[in-house]
Amino acid sequence: MLKNLLITLLCLCAIHTYADTIKTDVLVIGGSASGTAAALQCARSKVKTILVEPGPWLGGELTSGAMCVVDANRNLPSGIWGEFRKHIREFYKKMPGYDTTVNAVLKFEPYTGAAILKKMTDTVKNLTLKLNTPWKTIKKNGTGWEVTIVEKGKTNTIKAQIVIDATGTGDIAALAGAKFSTGFDSRSNTGEKLAPEEAIPVTQDITWCAILKDYGKGADKTLPQPEGYDPENYASLKGKDLLKMVQGGRIPNDKFMLKWSDPGISFKSSPEQLDPKNREQFYKECRLRVLGLIYYLQTVGGLKNFSTTDEFGTPDGLPPIPYMREYRRANGKIRMVLDDIFTPYDRSSKLYRTSIAVGDASPGQHYVDKRGPQTAYPPFPAYSIPLGTVVLKDVDNLLVTEKALSTTHLVSASTFYPSVQMVLGQGAGCVAAYCAFFKTTTKNLNVRVVQGELLDFKGYLLPFSDVPLTDPNFRAIQQVSATGMLKGVQKVNGKTAPVLFNADSLVTTAEVEPAIREIYTRAFLWFNKEKPGTQFTVGNLLSFISEITLTEPKVLRSTMEKQWKETFKFTLPYDMNRPLTRREFAVLTNKYLNPFARTVDLTGKLVN
Known part of the structure; x- marks a missing residue:
């Protein structure tokens, strides 16, 4: 009896010493482009953050997936994404021929991209990075979460108030009970005119990128013939200039x-193939086909001096993960549709x-599956991503x-790009930091506070x-435009x-009146009294500011005249009868009326 009791106590002690419990405010699972940006932002917002990544690198598809030629968002260097771009350009700026133009297509070696992201995380307080750390389970713990991880062979538990699923596959959200949709949505489901009449169970292909190095004309770097190699798999390449x-x-x-649409590097994928129980085998088959492609280039194509490198640390020299365009889309509190891109104001x-x-x-x-139709998108505008898209509809405190x-499927065809995701990750980090800092849940988000932090x-x-x-007026323009004025x-x-914002173009009354009336309850009295003309003038705006702030008109005009050039740095003359430029309207409205302070809900509706 005593012996059994001692054995039990020893086992309990062993378990206690074996498993640790770690507490944090925010846990980011997945060191993808979005996950890295989210963790950086949370830490910079001064909340305790842990970033868990199963692999050895940060960056996800940008680095571990070798998607290292990036053209999206090069004209929108928002926050951490712009910071990453700058670090890449600085690293390569002395290399002959490297394009350091601010908005050039970004090109880098995967290892370098990962190293830069690692250095960015190393310089931030409040952030604990755990690489080579798989996760196992997730379960609710009050309003927060418990996640088990395997760290150096040891199973530990992390307790977090907020969890961000940045895995790329949504595996954490799925285990936590989130609901998803896949494939083409039907027109009746989304209201999108470009959607098919009936839903189509087809998802975009995955591409297993590869990085090849030219070892010189005399080198022979031919790989061993891969398992299952069949040159007919690459028949579509016959007659093409493979070197080019x-x-x-x-x-x-x-x-x-290498990132082609030709067979041998892009593969039909489905939710079934990407399901965790089938994923490993599917990935193995894809990797063998890519190795077969490289072997084909070396043998049939005569490019034996081109071969893989050892930078990924994988046995076959290929990137450890694929470039995945689509899998499953969570049901969020807000679902973004095409009209939010093409006609956001209507x-x-x-x-x-x-x-x-x-x-x-x-x-x-990208559809190897012929059931996937090519959608006739009109010229595609730049767009904003709503906060509610990262917040799950039925699961609290999980982003x-x-x-x-x-x-929708048609929107995800743009938002999946790693550069867009890095920008999104920073936004999600602001949401998580808000919940952690104010000790609240995703049911009680203040959109304007989150945006202000961003x-x-x-x-x-x-x-x-x-x-x-x-x-110099970036923030004023952003804030006033976010109100719809x-x-x-x-x-x-x-x-x-x-x-475009078109800062120097003139403001029309028809443009600003609807939003002014919506935001300010006394605005209808002012419009009925003043009856501004087609162009909204300097005098019109000062009169309205006087009405709303209850400032004596002469005092306001005198103050404004003194500050016009000295404080606000406006270049056009101070003239009460002159139509306002959009820059002037944004700066003065932001300064004196602060419409951005009006609270909005997740649909953008003003909250009284």
């Missing part, structure tokens, strides 16, 4: 990214008012990013490519449509 195709993906240091909901991220990626359409973002850290709310962060203008440029 390889060199089209040039990155620094004589390396080349909807009953005003989701642009709740933005926590911006994007401008052209929609990808989602990456492919689990709450959008602006403090150089994030964009509206995708204005003509108002850079260096503009001033609207962005889409300028079609081929297949895209950048959104």
